[in-house]
Amino acid sequence: MIELVAFLGNYGREYEKTRHNVSWFFEDSLPFANKLSWQSKFKGEIASLSPSELAQWACDFKIASKKDGSPVLVPEEAPAHIYFLKPQTYMNLSGESIIEVANFYKIKPENIMVVHDELELAPGFVSLKWSGGLGGHNGLRSTKAVLNTADFWRLRFGIGRPTNDKISVADYVLGHFTSQEEELMQNVFSQTNLLLVKALLSKEPNKLIQEWGKKKLAE
Numbered sequence: 001m002i003e004l005v006a007f008l009g010n011y012g013r014e015y016e017k018t019r020h021n022v023s024w025f026f027e028d029s030l031p032f033a034n035k036l037s038w039q040s041k042f043k044g045e046i047a048s049l050s051p052s053e054l055a056q057w058a059c060d061f062k063i064a065s066k067k068d069g070s071p072v073l074v075p076e077e078a079p080a081h082i083y084f085l086k087p088q089t090y091m092n093l094s095g096e097s098i099i100e101v102a103n104f105y106k107i108k109p110e111n112i113m114v115v116h117d118e119l120e121l122a123p124g125f126v127s128l129k130w131s132g133g134l135g136g137h138n139g140l141r142s143t144k145a146v147l148n149t150a151d152f153w154r155l156r157f158g159i160g161r162p163t164n165d166k167i168s169v170a171d172y173v174l175g176h177f178t179s180q181e182e183e184l185m186q187n188v189f190s191q192t193n194l195l196l197v198k199a200l201l202s203k204e205p206n207k208l209i210q211e212w213g214k215k216k217l218a219e
Contacts, residue, residue, distance in 0.1 A: 001077060001111060001202070002113045002153060002199060002205060003083060003105070003107045003112070004082075004083045004098070004107050005082065005083070005084050005085065005112075005196075005200070006085045006087065006094070006098050006101075006112065006113070006114050006143070007024050007026070007027045007086050007115045008023050008091060008094050008114060008116045008117075008140075009023055009024040009091065011090070015174070017182065018173070018177070019117055019175060019177060020091060020117055020173040020174055022116075022157045022159060022185065023115035025177075025185060025189070026157065026185075026189050027084070029186060029189040030189075030196075031061035031193065032054075035049075036049065042100040043087060043089050043096055043097040043100060044085050044086055044088045044097040045086040045088060046083060047083070048081040049082055049084075051075075051078040051079070051082060052074050054200060054201065055073070055074050055201060056071045058071065058197045058201075061193075063197050064197045064198065072201060074201060075201065075203045081105075082200055083101060083105065083107075085097060091138055091139045094142045094143055095139075095143040095146035095147070096142070098112065099147065110151055110152065112147075112152040114154050114155070115156075115157075116137060116140065116155075117157055117159045118158050118159065119135065119159060120135055120158075121158025121159075123160050124158060124184055124217060124219045125157075125215065125217070126155070126156065126188055126195065126212065126215055127155075127212070127214045127215070128153070128154075128155055128195060128199065128205070128208055128209055129155075129209070129213065130153055130154075131152070132150065132154075133150075134150065155192075157188065187217065188218050
């Protein structure tokens with residue numbers, strides 16, 4: 001089961017709500033975001049909760065619940081804690097923070113989920129992916145380098161590529177979302193809450209790939 005969720009981004013006010021920081025934008029949008037208690041540690045900001053807390057919060061905020069309105073079941077195999085991490089190393093060195101958490105809590109690569117922006121997906125798309133290529137993403141490259149494997153989970157938010165040839169990819173990903181794009185992403189985020197909860201409370205997240213491998217949620 002997934003024990004660590006790493007939201008990749010660049011710290012600093014100038015990077016807030018830039019396309020490269022879409023995962024932090026997503027974390028901020030979670031209905032239970034203000035319930036997470038963040039601490040500066042492991043070259044980043046880290047918070048944790050128990051799977052039972054996640055199940056209860058998902059029920060309270062009407063993200064997921066059983067038919068009778070009670071919280072979804074927590075598998076017996078669930079870890080004692082699920083850790084949430086926002087590396088403070090800048091994107092290119094994200095792995096340095098991830099490996100410190102993984103080593104300290106003895107979390108295997110296959111139990112790590114990395115949340116990041118994806119140029120190869122159009123805005124409005126979300127994708128749950130296991131292993132595979134890095135797509136030129138420096139945060140993923142850093143993560144693979146420290147874990148010595150690409151076998152970890154990815155939750156990808158489509159940001160598309162620049163449509164103006166005069167705008168470089170670097171400038172594009174570090175550019176801020178337009179108000180229209182922000183509205184679209186909020187729509188995507190509200191639907192992706194369910195995927196995140198399902199993935200974190202699932203014994204077999206791979207079963208979610210058929211539905212969520214590449215899903216269009218807004219346009």
